[in-house]
Amino acid sequence: MSAPRADIDRRSLPLLAIDDLSIEFRTRGGIVRALDRVAFELKRGETLALVGESGSGKSVTAHAVMGILPAAAHVAGGTISFGGLSLLQADAKTLDEIRGREIAIIFQNPRAALNPIRAVGKQISDILVRHGNVTAAQAPGRAIEMLAKVRIPDPKRRAASYPFELSGGMCQRVMIAMALACEPALLIADEPTTGVDITTQAVIMDLIAELASAEGMATLLITHDLGLASEYCDRIAVMHAGQVVESAPTSLLLTRPHHPYTAKLIAATPGDAASLDDLASIPGNLPDLRRDDLPACRYSARCERRADICVMPPVPRVALAGGGHVACRRPLGAEA
């Protein structure tokens, strides 16, 4: 439907590669070092979850890939490579063409993310006309098809509805329809189930999973919910205070975590815990990212396994058997 771009190779390995990405925010209270040397990869058709507490930098990473960071953000280093194209070096025109077409994003709080005074069908048509080689006359029909694809009942009538007339779950489906309208290679889902009730959560995630596998689309799921990640994702990358501390295939991560923080996160997640008393909590707070005397490993202040060497740069990236890596000087399982 949409002509593939010459400069992006969807079959490249990996599809998305983030390496050494550091981002700072200039604020009144100082410089916030939001991301510190973040690195992970995503292959074509794969589902990766970016998991962490709020404030861990997951959304910043996602928005950096989309190029929608606020003006106060400043890339201090690193690269983002998508299909062989360097996103940080690309010009504005190229980025505008990639957004919505090769990479798409859906946000949390879907009703607020839709234009309140524009019919949802028109909002989908806007994207189709912009990217999809679809004429203005054909667009409304295609929009209705998309609404049917995300299983909105009575799509023809719904296309003329406004966001305030739809439930939160339906608004999220509309967002998914908008995101998938041009068959992107990568879908970023930024906390898509936050603020939606639990039955709808499962429905939304199932829909995303089904559509993604049907189109061979890669998915980057941003979430604070380890349980959600474990259920829907092939691989998980754990973030803490702007650093990726561990990334591994899901089953390996959950059964054999290597980073102390990962282990704590798993212990704090309700799932197989017999009772609430079994749930552990993670001691301490996120460090203040405005400080310029942050330790090299930003978890070290809260870590039971902390050694003096942990505060000194660089934080190592140790490759793990089975794929993935851990950023720790004293990982679990490697006794020192």
Place this chain on the structure above:
Amino acid sequence: MVILRRLASSLPSVAGVIIVTFLLTRALPGDPAAYFAGPAATQQAIEEIRAKLGLDRSLPRQFVDYLGELARGELGNSLSTGQPVINELLTRLPASAELTLLGLVLSVAIAVPLGIAAATKPGTWVDHTCRIVATAGVSLPTFFTGLLLVYVFYYLAGLAPPPLGRLDVYYSAPRQWTGFYLIDSLVARDLDTFRAALAQLALPALTLAIFSLAPLARVTRASMLAALGSDFVRTARASGLSHRRVIYTYAFRNAMLPVITTLGMVFSFLLGASVLVEKVFAWPGIGSYAIEALIASDYAPVQGFVLAMALLYVLLNLAIDLLYGLVDPRVRIAA
């Protein structure tokens, strides 16, 4: 249907206006009859007026009379001219309307783009200009601005014609169609008169525009900033929509909603300011009619003027409500 419902909701305002104007004329300190008879009246003339205007009846009865008179379009007679007030008001209304409308159009044409530019380019000179305009414009007394403009553009620069009304003495009014000289002269294909009328309109309309510029620019800038920072604009950008599409279809249309609401307040100021502008520029509208009557202690025209302005204001607010309902589907559909 919606129109009927909105009309109904403005009825209490109309009722209030009529009651207040009634009280203002009857519940006066001293003798209302003396007011209407004028300062030079004899005691006998006062008694005649009292009987003629029914001022000797009870207050509720007078109110019923008043309503009847309004229904018949009777607003009393002017003391100085002896003519019915309603005739004079209707004759002069187009002059005021043309001036006020042009002032509003000018104001919107300057304020809205200024506000949008200030919001899309924050921190630049455009932004600072907008803020200065917004703060200074509210502080300028309208009559002072008008006088300054006359001094600069007429006396110093010689660009503007003397502030002596709607048309220079050389020209005669075009054939009456709407009463708006600009429209009527175009209809009559009389370009000379059109230009002359426009020249006379320029400074007074600009004076009014400067006055109402400030709140409009401020609200446009603020609501545009809010729209640009909203989640749905973020989605539009993340979808790669064109810059034009994002700014106009997504941000601007949403930003205009609070601006339309502000128009109501702007009209209140504009209608009041037009009275002052009419005095400065010797504009033959209903404002100057009221001022002349006030100075002559001629009471009925003032009362008619206040009533007319208030009803006009209620109508304008109704129009704004309808416009808002058209533009915002949340109001349209939820109704």
Place this chain on the structure above:
Amino acid sequence: MTAALRHARYILSENPVTGFSFALFTFLVVCALIGPALVPYDPLASDTAMALTGPSAAHWFGTDQLGRDIFSRIIVATRLDLGLAVSSVALAFAIGTLLGLAAGYFGGWTDRVIGRVVDTIMAFPLFVLAMGIVAALGNTLANIIYATAIINLPIYARLARTEANVRRDAGFVEAARLCGNSEARIVLAQLLPNIMPLMVVQISLTLGYAILNAAGLSFIGLGVRPPTAEWGIMVAEGASFIVSGEWWVAFFPGLFLMAAVFCFNLMGDGLRDIVDPRRRT
């Protein structure tokens, strides 16, 4: 208290324009209080030989058509204009706030009646209503004050009503009620202090508007009669001389008018930043 002062000083230093407006306000108050004692000429003394002379060393702002010194007249007028503004705003604040508090706190019929009254005032273009009131009650200074007060009281009524509505079920109100305080006491002693910060901001803004109003009414011949010195009537007297080039007669009074209004508006903005930074525009 000192924390509030420190915060105020922070805001003032952040925004020098606000500091400037406070200084200007002080200057105006000084003019009003002791100005008449210090002016070089008698504001009412006419000297036809010197009529319509431009600004000079002897007459800083020039003379008007009767040879009166414009500078002296302007300084003396400060007392009258500020006095008009302060009295009408004080009245508007007192009555409007009480009405609004009553409407918001008691609700029911009180709310409906007061709401109707306020809505009716707002149904008029405000300056036109002021004209009507002064025309009806008589052309005196006192009536200018009443008219300006009436057209400004809706703002206070609405503000007070919203605040009272929000707070009438608040904990501290319940507590006061349980302690046996009478309703009047609760409204005055509990609710009023809570809304004062917002009110102070509004008072400053309304002062600017009240000056414009009073000057506008004087400009069209209401309220102040010659030979009284008042900014609006001075501009009116000077208006006829603009077309013949004697700009100073209307310019300087207008300038002071503008400065006063500007000052109150800036002060209001600055006060708003001190009181409630969320509402910054």
